[in-house]
Amino acid sequence: MAEPERGKSMGRGVACGLLLFFLAACGQQTAPPAAVGHTSAQASAPAVPPPSASPTGLGALDPCTLLSPQDRSTAGVTVLGKPKDIAGARACDWTVPGTFGVTVTFDDEHGLAELDVAKKNVTKTTVGRHPALKVADKKAADGTCAVLLGVGDGASVQIDVSNTGFSDTPLACRRAGTVAGLVEPKLP
Numbered sequence: 001m002a003e004p005e006r007g008k009s010m011g012r013g014v015a016c017g018l019l020l021f022f023l024a025a026c027g028q029q030t031a032p033p034a035a036v037g038h039t040s041a042q043a044s045a046p047a048v049p050p051p052s053a054s055p056t057g058l059g060a061l062d063p064c065t066l067l068s069p070q071d072r073s074t075a076g077v078t079v080l081g082k083p084k085d086i087a088g089a090r091a092c093d094w095t096v097p098g099t100f101g102v103t104v105t106f107d108d109e110h111g112l113a114e115l116d117v118a119k120k121n122v123t124k125t126t127v128g129r130h131p132a133l134k135v136a137d138k139k140a141a142d143g144t145c146a147v148l149l150g151v152g153d154g155a156s157v158q159i160d161v162s163n164t165g166f167s168d169t170p171l172a173c174r175r176a177g178t179v180a181g182l183v184e185p186k187l188p
Helices: 002-027 040-044 069-075 169-186
Strands: 082-086 089-096 100-107 122-127 130-135 144-151 155-163
Touching (some): 100 169, 122 144, 122 169
Antiparallel strands (some): 122 130, 130 144, 144 155
């Protein structure tokens, strides 16, 4: 009698295995031909407006093209920029080995008033036609400085400079100011 029971449990195991195989296969979605319609994944995705013929605002710019070869020379940048993503924001980084680095970051969602910066480290200023904030912790003397440019009410561009060795904050601020002055005329 043990033999028929063993056959039954083996048969159930195979049946269960086949059932799981078919259920798994049924759960897989294949893309329908383009003319057929939407898949459930497309139907649940948020509606995205069709792209406009030409982007506007910061969307029309590439942060790595903001410093021309002449601009890089003026700023003391001897390398090409490398695109980066910083917490979902488009950025470009230029790192001059043994000297300093500068990063230009586009924030399409936060204007100057919405940025979280320590008030004690901020100096309000203007760069060209854009309101700006210079951010440097003079007490830390860590060789870093940022210039934040307001672009309309809801966007900003951040220019961060870090000196190699993290020293000479005034030099970092001069460098950030130079880059901000070169970038600013190209902003909307």
